[in-house]
Amino acid sequence: MYAPATGQAKPLEEEVITEENVYERPDETIAFFPKQVLYDLFVSTLILLACSVLSYVAPAPLSEPADPATTTYIPRPEWFFFFYEQMLMFFPGYALIGFGAVVVPTIFIILLFALPWMDRGPNYSPLQRPFATVIGLLVVITIVLNMLLALARIINFPGA
Amino acid sequence: MAELQKDPMTRGDFLGFGVLGAVVGAILTIPPAAFVLGPLIDTDVRGQSDVPSGPDDWFEVAPISEVPAGTEPKVFTVEFPVEQVYGKPEIQEESGTSSKEFTVPSAIWLSWEHEINADGTYGQNLRPSFLDGKSEGLSESEIEEIQSTLNVLSSSCAHLGCPVRWLIREGEGEFLCPCHGGIYNINGEYVAGPPPRDMYSYDFEVREDGIVYAKHQFDTGGDNGPQEPYVI
Amino acid sequence: MIGRIRSQAFETGKFLTDWMEHRTGIVTMMEHFLYEPVPKRGAWLYTLGSATLFCISLQFLTGILLLFYYVPTTDHAWNSIYYIMNEAYFGTLIRGIHYWSANFLLVVIGLHMAQVFFSGGYKAPRELNWVVGVALLLLVVVLAFTGYLLRWDQDGFWASVVGMKIGSYSPFVGGPTIRFLMGGDVIGPSTLSRFFALHVWLLPAALAPLIGAHLYLLRKHGVFGSEFEYSDRLAKLHERERLESYEQYEEDEGEPFTGRRDREDRE
Numbered sequence: 001m002y003a004p005a006t007g008q009a010k011p012l013e014e015e016v017i018t019e020e021n022v023y024e025r026p027d028e029t030i031a032f033f034p035k036q037v038l039y040d041l042f043v044s045t046l047i048l049l050a051c052s053v054l055s056y057v058a059p060a061p062l063s064e065p066a067d068p069a070t071t072t073y074i075p076r077p078e079w080f081f082f083f084y085e086q087m088l089m090f091f092p093g094y095a096l097i098g099f100g101a102v103v104v105p106t107i108f109i110i111l112l113f114a115l116p117w118m119d120r121g122p123n124y125s126p127l128q129r130p131f132a133t134v135i136g137l138l139v140v141i142t143i144v145l146n147m148l149l150a151l152a153r154i155i156n157f158p159g160a
Numbered sequence: 161m162a163e164l165q166k167d168p169m170t171r172g173d174f175l176g177f178g179v180l181g182a183v184v185g186a187i188l189t190i191p192p193a194a195f196v197l198g199p200l201i202d203t204d205v206r207g208q209s210d211v212p213s214g215p216d217d218w219f220e221v222a223p224i225s226e227v228p229a230g231t232e233p234k235v236f237t238v239e240f241p242v243e244q245v246y247g248k249p250e251i252q253e254e255s256g257t258s259s260k261e262f263t264v265p266s267a268i269w270l271s272w273e274h275e276i277n278a279d280g281t282y283g284q285n286l287r288p289s290f291l292d293g294k295s296e297g298l299s300e301s302e303i304e305e306i307q308s309t310l311n312v313l314s315s316s317c318a319h320l321g322c323p324v325r326w327l328i329r330e331g332e333g334e335f336l337c338p339c340h341g342g343i344y345n346i347n348g349e350y351v352a353g354p355p356p357r358d359m360y361s362y363d364f365e366v367r368e369d370g371i372v373y374a375k376h377q378f379d380t381g382g383d384n385g386p387q388e389p390y391v392i
Numbered sequence: 393m394i395g396r397i398r399s400q401a402f403e404t405g406k407f408l409t410d411w412m413e414h415r416t417g418i419v420t421m422m423e424h425f426l427y428e429p430v431p432k433r434g435a436w437l438y439t440l441g442s443a444t445l446f447c448i449s450l451q452f453l454t455g456i457l458l459l460f461y462y463v464p465t466t467d468h469a470w471n472s473i474y475y476i477m478n479e480a481y482f483g484t485l486i487r488g489i490h491y492w493s494a495n496f497l498l499v500v501i502g503l504h505m506a507q508v509f510f511s512g513g514y515k516a517p518r519e520l521n522w523v524v525g526v527a528l529l530l531l532v533v534v535l536a537f538t539g540y541l542l543r544w545d546q547d548g549f550w551a552s553v554v555g556m557k558i559g560s561y562s563p564f565v566g567g568p569t570i571r572f573l574m575g576g577d578v579i580g581p582s583t584l585s586r587f588f589a590l591h592v593w594l595l596p597a598a599l600a601p602l603i604g605a606h607l608y609l610l611r612k613h614g615v616f617g618s619e620f621e622y623s624d625r626l627a628k629l630h631e632r633e634r635l636e637s638y639e640q641y642e643e644d645e646g647e648p649f650t651g652r653r654d655r656e657d658r659e
Binding site: 016017018019022023025026027028029030031032033035036037039040042043044047048050051052054055056059060061062063064065066067068070073075076077078079080081085088097098101102103109112113115116117119120123124125126129132133136140 | 425426427428429430431432433435436438439442443446447450466470473474477484485487488489490491492493495496498500506509510511512513514515516518519522523526530533536540543544545546547548549550551553554558559561562563566579616617618619621622623624625626628629632
């Protein structure tokens with residue numbers, strides 16, 4: 001009854017492949033439904049199951065009610081802010097705190113927005129545009145290293 | 161689908177768009193902006209504050225006799241009232257049903273000033289010696305001496321506002337911030353780490369009955385730089 | 393008997409779908425959505441994007457549910473969450489999903505972004521989809537930040553103190569920014585109201601249309617997974633270009649191409 005679009009109904013062989021249209025259509029396609037939907041559903045189910053199990057194994061935290069007058073509580077950021085928090089260690093003093101905490105991240109975000117216009121070459125493969133790949137890897141490594149540094153500092157804090 | 165039909169825009173149409181757009185735009189931008197930015201207008205433009213800091217708004221911290229005599233601070237909690245949005249006293253009074261006062265409990269470290277040696281170790285404790293014998297009925301000159309040697313420090317780290325703690329390492333005590341390891345000495349002076357300035361000290365006064373009073377106000381001028389503690 | 397019921401049910405179903413199709417065009421639209429060809433080889437890579445969408449949907453759903461019990465005031469916020477966690481039916485699960493899927497969301501959003509970055513998926517004509525994606529990432533991070541304070545527990549409170557204090561160091565706008573966030577010049581009841589308004593209404597209201605734009609642009613330009621989806625076509629292109637360069641050589645030199653020169657170049 002259904003006639004799934006496979007993308008192969010068109011006469012592909014007659015098409016002249018040029019620099020312009022080479023990326024218009026992948027070599028092999030599948031219909032979004034059912035295969036891709038099934039894959040998506042599989043991953044979503046895994047996530048939902050993990051969330052449900054974790055809800056009971058490691059319930060969402062709720063610490064003591066807020067007390068602005070505490071002197072024993074140790075504030076710790078959530079894990080996804082670890083790298084950012086660690087970065088603040090490297091920028092002491094009035095002149096640098098604002099620079100490290102606000103200016104550097106802002107510049108990074110602007111560069112992130114501008115990425116498509118900075119890397120305009122015709123190549124897609126990460127191996128054929130080494131500059132972008134190396135920068136990307138450096139960013140990932142910096143973030144992971146900073147996370148580990150923050151973790152080490154938190155574990156070694158006296159009295160923690 | 162029908163063909164697109166592109167009629168020309170007349171001068172009247174243009175005027176209509178301009179006038180109607182201006183009316184709708186003005187009503188939907190200016191009042192909402194003022195509505196949302198209200199607290200900013202109050203604090204930055206009209207110079208108001210959520211913390212009462214008039215001439216009578218002194219709050220009791222502790223009797224002077226409870227400040228440790230040695231090289232050691234002690235923390236006291238003061239509940240400064242906060243008159244913010246629906247918590248303003250006149251509104252609380254108006255409603256009659258809710259009289260709960262909103263406060264910011266603030267931790268205040270009290271200690272005696274110490275001389276600091278060149279190598280950073282503590283020298284002489286400057287605690288006035290007359291306090292050994294009495295703790296109230298102070299004379300004006302005694303009050304003055306106490307006020308010049310008492311440290312009244314906010315627990316909020318000058319770096320990112322975490323609560324500092326007193327930690328003794330190698331015999332010498334120091335204030336340590338648990339967040340990024342900022343270190344201050346007993347006088348609240350910056351020693352090490354990322355903080356840009358000394359700890360904030362409260363505006364305070366000592367009265368004849370030997371009790372320390374503080375205002376929810378800090379030393380933000382002078383050498384300590386312009387940065388306000390804000391948050392707490 | 394059973395055969396008649398089945399054929400009647402089929403008739404009714406066909407009538408209803410035809411009726412809906414005639415009035416809304418929904419069947420055509422669904423076919424358009426469901427039967428689009430997508431690249432085959434990287435199919436599992438594309439689940440990162442849909443997993444992000446799924447996590448955000450979970451956030452919306454469980455967030456709305458939590459609002460049935462949550463109270464955004466300084467004296468009741470903590471109590472209401474304590475109630476959700478200990479008394480409400482499945483409260484642990486609902487809040488647990490909200491909490492854990494927020495964590496997973498940040499993981500999959502990072503992986504999704506890395507995948508697009510390293511496969512060059514942001515290149516023309518998909519630049520704007522990357523821009524919308526970065527905006528979505530920022531919104532999600534701010535949502536994570538504002539949601540933390542709503543618990544009004546030690547963790548959330550102090551993280552927000554530190555976060556706002558960081559904001560206060562912004563050049564020129566630092567002070568006004570955090571007085572705007574705090575709703576005054578000190579943290580208090582107004583701060584919680586504002587974070588609540590941002591977390592529950594303003595940011596999700598900004599997030600939803602951007603997700604729509606992200607999906608629209610995705611469908612408009614199609615998925616770009618990785619270059620390996622196109623290796624056959626690239627091979628054909630290079631083969632054709634090579635043949636053309638031989639023809640060009642023969643035309644220019646007036647002699648048949650033997651391939652020797654090609655080999656010399658390579659050595």
